Amino acid sequence: MIMYLSGVTKDYLIITYMRFRQNPIFALAAFAALILASCEKDIDVTNENFPADGVVRIDANVSGLITKADLPYSGYTGSDLGLFIDYGDSDYYSKDNVRWVNNGGTWTPESQVLWKNAKSPVNIFAYAPHISGADDHTSVEFSIPSNQVNGTSSADFLWNSMPGFVPADGLVNQKLSITFSHVLVKLKVNLTFGNEFGDSHSVKDVILNGTSSKIKCDLANRTVADLDQSSSNDISMCNTADYVYEAIFFPGKGQKSGARMLTVVMSDNKAYNVTLDSNLELCGGSAYTMNVKVGKDKVLAGDVRVVEWLPEKELGDKDSYIDEYSVWDGKSTESITKGSGSESDPYLIESAAQLAGLAYDINNDKLENYKGKYYKLLKDIDLASKPWTPIGNSTHFPHLRLEGNGKSIINLKVDVSAGYAGLFYWLSGTSSTEKSVVSNLTIRNADVKAGGRDAGALVGFTSFTDIMNCRVDGVVASAYCAGGIVGSGDPSIINCRADVNVTVNAPAPTSTSRPMSVAAGGLIGDISFNNEHDNTITNCTVRGTVTVSNQDQSESGNDFHAGGVAGLAFANVMDCTSYAEINSTYEKEVHIGGLVGTVGAGGRITNCSAYGTVHGKKNNFVGGAYGYAVGSHERVHFGGKIENIPDVGTGAVGIFIGHAYGVFQTKNCSYSNVDGCSFPVIGKDESNGAQDIKMK
Template identity: 30%
Template structure:
């Protein structure tokens, strides 16, 4: 327990500049490529999910979903991670490895339809394909295709080399992301740190082509929220759509409180590729349901056909309260926020309360300060701003400001209006809510955790561990109240730590021995009784010295006891000369006559009887020496008479 808490605290310290996400403990097992024969436990229900604790068990999970006869979809089934997992760079096959036939109207596909909870644990060193042998499936990611929910998963150090795959119809598909290639389910609180993704082609025609840092395509009217990704993407075909966070956000789907710190570099001789720092392209008519809210992108974009610091081709998206900070360069058309809406006939969108600070340069055709718009039917741009240092042309309804202007309270108020979704940052432009939460109070409280937890009860330490464990995973500014609650819970758990009891083993021994003594055998037993009465069994482990003092007090009191003098069991001593004189006189008298002897005997008996009643008060023995002397004389007379 103590080791786990210390491991968590150390890792949090290392990740303080990011978020407290990775909690790798010493001794995490590195996957050897083997496949387990079962899960770690659980029944697959909501209250008792299947448990996955090792790389081999995670591989078993993938094997089940990808099994013959279209696999186990695990609808309405629950899974959870119970430990960090290090995949060790071994080749990984996505969970739900093909979905192309579903898209083409068939039924030969593998999709995970259950619920997967990472519990904030980290899956490290995920590797899919290599530069010499890139992965060639139609979907790519930890999960290939999903229609269930994925939450609280953390991926760290992800390496992907991917070229897409062909369907039996002859069409090719390339849908890839670190977490999911093609998602038809909700994604919540997921994080990717250290993505290195290279997307190419095997030369075949690709009908559906979308690459994203977290997810390739988000579809099905679903939502990805409170998630983020950092790293880089290199695309070498110049075809399809690429987004730092999501490649394509399809009709009716949404992204809320998400962020991408991903650089995208595009090379090749293709045409038509749309690249955005956050999203490549939308895919639907302009509806209120296709939303991107409170999201950000900070990576640079290089070499695309249509490039935008936030979105490549808006195509029906409704974007609000978002910002882009990356520069856009070496593209055919480029803008600091939106690459174009012209390529999406009748699929226009809206951009409201957004800003961009990046610069646009080296654009071969048309460069725009904020967004390129169709001159016939423009997308709506409202209350949006760009960096005044941009020399690109401004043909849209966005305003220019200096970066310093964007750091002011007045700019914050302009963005907020009456919504108050934006917050101020020290010497920085406003935050939209998707940025990492403030953990400063958490770190302060963690500093109050005692260095030595071994002196506290197991129950109270377990409660503290549960409070600290809640820090796993990622929380953003919009979830600050969750972080504040974690702070309070940890603080309460620290204050509620209970010391273990002191060791009373030796005291029990000396107490038992002292109580076994008979107080009547001693001159004065009061000091022992006083020491026994002073025993206090409420002492804890930090007060062991007090208990040891109780032991010493009892031992000292017993050692100083004085036993009473023992009572005598023998009569007082008598001198041998007295006894001899009495005995001789009696013998002389008896020689005169038998009658005198008889009288002497009678007289001696009378004296014996008389002395028998005379009790010595000091000895308690009747007659004492006198009775012994008389009885000795009588014995002599009787002996002579027998002769």
């Protein structure tokens, strides 16, 4: 009789057979366990998109410009790629840098890769082209070719990361769909010539000077570092059309003020150079064009403009039209000239300079009747990582309705020494019927920091505000409260998504008490409840990392909180999912949970799940769903992982909740049989409510 076991390797069966000959009792027990494991694996296949044999299969695509939302994409046609499947160190199903080969559009791995099961979350990292020996996904090194005369494809390094991926939820037709983004910068140079050249001129070479020769990529944190700053990689560019040259590169010394960036070599070997008057601020994943006019005695370089990174052959529909971004120079402001501010005729924001002008006018009291008015964004905006002053300040709290219109604001950079950092300083309605509203807006590649309280990619603090259908990604940090979208306040956050790295690092207190709670969350740091407008967090998804720490490790804790959706929640949270990794680096009383760090009075969590990894420290209260909670909770699930904490000290660790207190009660709540099952379901139980928390 021949028995086929799903996911069982031939080598394992041979080993079991040899052990049977040596020790029949041991081998029979092992074989029985093996059959049970196989059956358990098959039973776990409850989703039609999950393959019955558990084998990982992929489709690979390449997106458009990394900083442009919802662009078309095309099939990746490279010869190979590298894939990391990370279930955790030493896990049998984890695989590092497996090479996949493209065989006529079908991707085949050089060694078989299996899913652990349908429901266990896994961190997935991919890159292309494959690099032998790159077995650490946080340190993938790529050398950029200097000779690109015959094409730029060999210089195009691609990446993708999917932390907390759940196969049952994310597979498409039983395949893992990988959509790559470009890591490096693409430059197209358009040459024109002065009349003095006449018709008898030709170009021998165009050289892009002073770029980096080698980079190191951290696929998990999506960071890129220059590994060879001491040397200069001068690239011979590819001639793609008459007097049009392209190259893919990582910026180096040649893109700094005063550098000789470009050399045009004519057929008579005479060279003409472009020297920069100021630093070029170039963003990875973006494509740029540069217009260069060559004269007999000088070269004139025009503005560098951002364009889409979409070769025409990859668009599918060659008549497709994609707007260019309106790029801010960091200084220009313009007044809005169209619209009346009514709901039917909103003020129209048509450029980056007009958005900057709105911020300037509000902050300097230049607008008389802007409060309660309607605004609509008509253009994708690139703030070009120039220092942005948030809209609003300590004397002007914006009350407005902004319709994002599906547009994106990219490369937002805010760094304030005090508090309230974001695109907006503060958003404040006046009542439940006169709210501020932001809808249908994407903020990408945000870098927002506050030296004091309240930082969020969209807004630092809110009151009577609705935020709907918004997406953010980037980095947010503050000293007290930080969230991917909002720092703190009483907003309703509906149908939103955040892919962020949020950090709160509290300073040492200057008095016996702190001015406020210390809270970090994937969507919001601290959400309070406002019964006048019944604010909630509804139908939102979070990915990334959330970290809370303290610069004074000796200070007593008890008001530190971190969670995937919110650090501290006194409002209702419904239909939300977090895949975020939650971290504490502070060995005092800190409340950390996969969904919410602390659920306070008035908070109620319904139909929510957390699938990320939760890392706690000694004396922390750690739970898969919550660190600390009161109130009623229904249909809440934890399917992630709790990292082992050898010494809990005065804290507690629970698979579901660290510390349950008072009227804490649950109904139809659950957790998966994942790492962390050595902990109790409730770490410290001081509740008097009925509990319904089951393993499934």
